Amino acid sequence: xxxxxxSSPVLTGITAKRFDxxxxxxxxxxxxxxxxxxxxxxxxxxxxxxxxxx
Amino acid sequence: xxxxxxxxxxxxxxxxNKIKENSLPFSCGNYDLDDFFQNESELYEKELLGKTYCWxxxxxxxxxxxxxTLANDSIKTIxxxxxxxxxxxxxxxxxxxxxxxxxxxxxxxGVNKGLQGFNIGSQLIDFIKKWFRHExxxxxxxxxxxxxxxxxxxxxxxxxxxxxYLYRTEEEEELYFKTTMTRMMYFDLKK
Numbered sequence: 001x002x003x004x005x006x007s008s009p010v011l012t013g014i015t016a017k018r019f020d021x022x023x024x025x026x027x028x029x030x031x032x033x034x035x036x037x038x039x040x041x042x043x044x045x046x047x048x049x050x051x052x053x054x
Numbered sequence: 055x056x057x058x059x060x061x062x063x064x065x066x067x068x069x070x071n072k073i074k075e076n077s078l079p080f081s082c083g084n085y086d087l088d089d090f091f092q093n094e095s096e097l098y099e100k101e102l103l104g105k106t107y108c109w110x111x112x113x114x115x116x117x118x119x120x121x122x123t124l125a126n127d128s129i130k131t132i133x134x135x136x137x138x139x140x141x142x143x144x145x146x147x148x149x150x151x152x153x154x155x156x157x158x159x160x161x162x163x164g165v166n167k168g169l170q171g172f173n174i175g176s177q178l179i180d181f182i183k184k185w186f187r188h189e190x191x192x193x194x195x196x197x198x199x200x201x202x203x204x205x206x207x208x209x210x211x212x213x214x215x216x217x218x219y220l221y222r223t224e225e226e227e228e229l230y231f232k233t234t235m236t237r238m239m240y241f242d243l244k245k
Contacts, residue, residue: 033187034184034187034188038184039188039189041061042181042184042188045065045066046190048066049065049067052067052112054072054076054116
């Protein structure tokens with residue numbers, strides 16, 4: 001989940017170090033996006049499905 | 055043990071009459087599930103209540119390896135008691151906590167009885183998890199939910215696939231759903 005600086009008053013005037021610390025703290029939230037391999041796997045399934053005919 | 059890979063040997067298609075006509079008859083060994091896939095899944099689709107997909111072998115004769123039905127759903131925290139609600143809400147970023155979270159319901163799953171024991175059910179669940187995290191997904195969907203038959207084999211299957219019980223106990227669940235025939239389980243797609 002991205003941290004929106006514009007909409008987040010607590011981040012006004014934030015230092016780069018503090019920002020990096022917050023991103024680090026939030027890393028777990030982004031932990032389960034698909035890896036490139038997983039994405040390719042799903043892409044292949046969808047592609048095979050699209051091209052299939054009896 | 056010999057292995058069977060859905061990704062390598064099969065293609066996934068929306069399940070319709072054309073599939074039935076071009077594939078060998080399907081049975082997962084459970085009468086209710088077989089009846090649903092044979093006679094009811096089409097009606098569910100027409101009524102926009104559930105969409106059924108199948109994995110069939112690419113090689114001929116085409117065999118239906120597995121079938122599953124999905125529908126939109128949600129987890130409503132108002133249906134949880136306070137401590138369960140608090141426990142559940144720990145999954146969600148504090149600023150985004152609310153009364154309802156989007157979910158996809160795995161309504162039915164059936165694996166061809168001739169191919170059971172090849173880990174196909176888990177491969178299927180793994181695919182669904184990834185499919186709903188794929189960038190082409192049209193809607194926000196945070197959880198997979200399933201109303202699992204309340205028997206040790208089925209519950210163990212979902213536990214092994216990292217699903218958790220929405221309600222801690224049967225008794226607690228019965229207060230809300232008036233039945234212990236099934237157990238509501240969920241998987242957090244963020245994890």
